[in-house]
Amino acid sequence: MPVNLSAPVAADLLAIPGVRIGVTEAGVRKADRKDLTVFLLDPGAAVAGVFTRNRFCAAPVQVCREHLAAGADVRAMVVNTGNANAGTGADGLARARRTCAELAALLELKPEQVLPFSTGVIMEALPVERIAQGLPAAIAKAGADNWALAAEGIMTTDTVPKAASRQIEIGGKSVRISGISKGAGMIRPNMATMLGFMATDAAIAPELLQSLVRELADGSFNRVTIDGDTSTNDSFVLVATHKAGNPPITDLASAEGLALKAALLDVATQLAQAIVRDGEGATKFITVKVEGGRNEDECRAVAYAIAHSPLVKTAFYASDPNLGRILAAVGYAGIEDLDQTRIDLFLDEVHVAVNGGRNPSYKEEDGQRVMKQQEITVRVRLGRGDAAQTVWTCDFSHDYVSINADYRS
Numbered sequence: 001m002p003v004n005l006s007a008p009v010a011a012d013l014l015a016i017p018g019v020r021i022g023v024t025e026a027g028v029r030k031a032d033r034k035d036l037t038v039f040l041l042d043p044g045a046a047v048a049g050v051f052t053r054n055r056f057c058a059a060p061v062q063v064c065r066e067h068l069a070a071g072a073d074v075r076a077m078v079v080n081t082g083n084a085n086a087g088t089g090a091d092g093l094a095r096a097r098r099t100c101a102e103l104a105a106l107l108e109l110k111p112e113q114v115l116p117f118s119t120g121v122i123m124e125a126l127p128v129e130r131i132a133q134g135l136p137a138a139i140a141k142a143g144a145d146n147w148a149l150a151a152e153g154i155m156t157t158d159t160v161p162k163a164a165s166r167q168i169e170i171g172g173k174s175v176r177i178s179g180i181s182k183g184a185g186m187i188r189p190n191m192a193t194m195l196g197f198m199a200t201d202a203a204i205a206p207e208l209l210q211s212l213v214r215e216l217a218d219g220s221f222n223r224v225t226i227d228g229d230t231s232t233n234d235s236f237v238l239v240a241t242h243k244a245g246n247p248p249i250t251d252l253a254s255a256e257g258l259a260l261k262a263a264l265l266d267v268a269t270q271l272a273q274a275i276v277r278d279g280e281g282a283t284k285f286i287t288v289k290v291e292g293g294r295n296e297d298e299c300r301a302v303a304y305a306i307a308h309s310p311l312v313k314t315a316f317y318a319s320d321p322n323l324g325r326i327l328a329a330v331g332y333a334g335i336e337d338l339d340q341t342r343i344d345l346f347l348d349e350v351h352v353a354v355n356g357g358r359n360p361s362y363k364e365e366d367g368q369r370v371m372k373q374q375e376i377t378v379r380v381r382l383g384r385g386d387a388a389q390t391v392w393t394c395d396f397s398h399d400y401v402s403i404n405a406d407y408r409s
Contacts, residue, residue: 010148018241022142026134029082052234058086220268281399299389305333307393321367342383
């Protein structure tokens, strides 16, 4: 069961003027499941994205990068689950391009105006014929209120769909934001398996969108980890339809730009944290805060060392306050001149270690009380400076092994 995460209520998700979504069952891998989703964008929409840094990136990632780099007027996106189209070589690229061509022909667009996305099993040929056969149904079902269906349609090992919306006022106009994400395993986005799609009707200068989506990713999806594995298919896309009627935002540092950015980041953070809360076999949601670093990079390195450690994660699953494992992770995070005598460790409000050693007032029953909670904060003070970073992760349970052992069954 996911950790304090429930399925979104369709009525709570805001339609974004200029975006229609269609979802259908194409039988990409299994019958009787939603596995093909199309996003149809009105003319004038701007699109930007960030993608996996895994050098073995999937064919659809390569095609998306090509189309965006060419400055194509993107008018549609197509997402399939069940098959990642990764590790498929030249044939995989041809199949990704054919997917674009098939959708483009139905919409009277150019193939370059379509972005393809895939998620699922690696090293299997994409059944593009099934996708092509399913596209007319997906288009026919397209509607503005289908965000909840889309969240369901992009799932793989997720146990619940993930979606969020927010509405704010900018320049006297109501601005809407909606987004969906998927992911439960092979999660350590590094742009950015993980997919995220967000849209807003805010009017914003298109040239700002790429830096904005990068900043949003760094503040949300690039702060989560389930198992430390960076997927071949990670993608995060932001669409701005410019339909809200607000004065166009031309400076992200302006009051209007900051307000929009904060609202977008709020939605992106909800979507990113939902992935961790639904991590494969997860029973606990863990926030790792590292403070007092000389720079953000070393704080991030320490946070991820803790969040990735199988020994730390299994201890949390067992509610075992074997907290020397956390200190060990701090020590091997790669800070060569780390002074262990300046390190403090907290579990929520419990002060576990002081000046690098066990706090004389620390009681193991206090540590165990916190470890039994579903939501836990680990806080480390390095005593080196003023920088800080936060990462979100989950525990490792028996179910994580079972899910991944049986993934292709």
